[in-house]
Amino acid sequence: MKKLFAVMITVVFIGFLLIGISEMPPFGYEDNPANNEVANRYIEGSIDDTGAINVVSAMILDYRAFDTYVEASVIFTALIVVMAVLKEGGIKFED
Amino acid sequence: MKTKIIENIVKILIPLIQVFGIYVILFGHISPGGGFAGGSILGSSIILFRFVYGSEHTDKKYPYKYLMRTVSIALIMYGSLKGMLFILDHFGIDKIIPVGVPNTFLSGGSIIPLNIMIGLVVTITFYFIAILFEEGELEYEHASE
Numbered sequence: 001m002k003k004l005f006a007v008m009i010t011v012v013f014i015g016f017l018l019i020g021i022s023e024m025p026p027f028g029y030e031d032n033p034a035n036n037e038v039a040n041r042y043i044e045g046s047i048d049d050t051g052a053i054n055v056v057s058a059m060i061l062d063y064r065a066f067d068t069y070v071e072a073s074v075i076f077t078a079l080i081v082v083m084a085v086l087k088e089g090g091i092k093f094e095d
Numbered sequence: 096m097k098t099k100i101i102e103n104i105v106k107i108l109i110p111l112i113q114v115f116g117i118y119v120i121l122f123g124h125i126s127p128g129g130g131f132a133g134g135s136i137l138g139s140s141i142i143l144f145r146f147v148y149g150s151e152h153t154d155k156k157y158p159y160k161y162l163m164r165t166v167s168i169a170l171i172m173y174g175s176l177k178g179m180l181f182i183l184d185h186f187g188i189d190k191i192i193p194v195g196v197p198n199t200f201l202s203g204g205s206i207i208p209l210n211i212m213i214g215l216v217v218t219i220t221f222y223f224i225a226i227l228f229e230e231g232e233l234e235y236e237h238a239s240e
Contacts, residue, residue: 051196052124054127057123057124057203061123061205068213069177078220083233089230
């Protein structure tokens with residue numbers, strides 16, 4: 001009974017998600033909402049704006065630099081949390 | 096690990112790994128890569144050094160105190176530098192650090208210092224997390240003597 005219930009819930013959720021996917025625009029179509037002026041600006045103006053020929057670097061370190069800042073802070077926060085949980089006790093490598 | 100073979104091979108290998116990591120960080124605005132990729136390469140070289148040469152030697156070479164200070168200063172410098180640039184950009188003062196000629200090393204404006212700071216943060220954080228999971232301790236008492 002429990003298994004049947006789980007299978008029914010899974011099927012309902014899969015159907016629900018498939019309905020959502022069926023509304024999505026086709027892949028690579030030029031009228032998609034993702035192909036707006038922001039992407040064109042990045043491709044056409046990034047060398048003039050930043051001087052970097054690597055567009056990905058120009059995006060993550062210039063246009064969206066605070067996103068990268070918070071990513072680095074997330075890694076740092078993870079270090080602090082791991083330090084709080086795991087410090088002390090463990091094996092030690094002999095040289 | 097006490098094997099002489101491993102020690103001697105790693106002695107040759109680690110400078111090559113570190114030069115490659117520094118290259119990936121410094122040329123992040125020209126070729127694929129950047130602070131995150133290069134930082135993980137550099138961090139893996141320090142982890143290898145610690146596994147082969149032992150905890151005591153590594154604690155003396157890379158003291159915990161200075162590494163932690165480096166991470167904090169790098170994060171603060173990143174936030175203040177880029178925040179200052181964003182605020183000045185809003186008031187119309189842009190390109191304080193000159194953009195330079197594209198496709199040469201000295202180009203990209205503020206991208207090189209920001210990449211270096213991200214690289215430092217990622218290097219030291221990966222190293223710390225790895226040794227915390229492996230040993231459960233960041234620094235032993237002998238290092239502070």
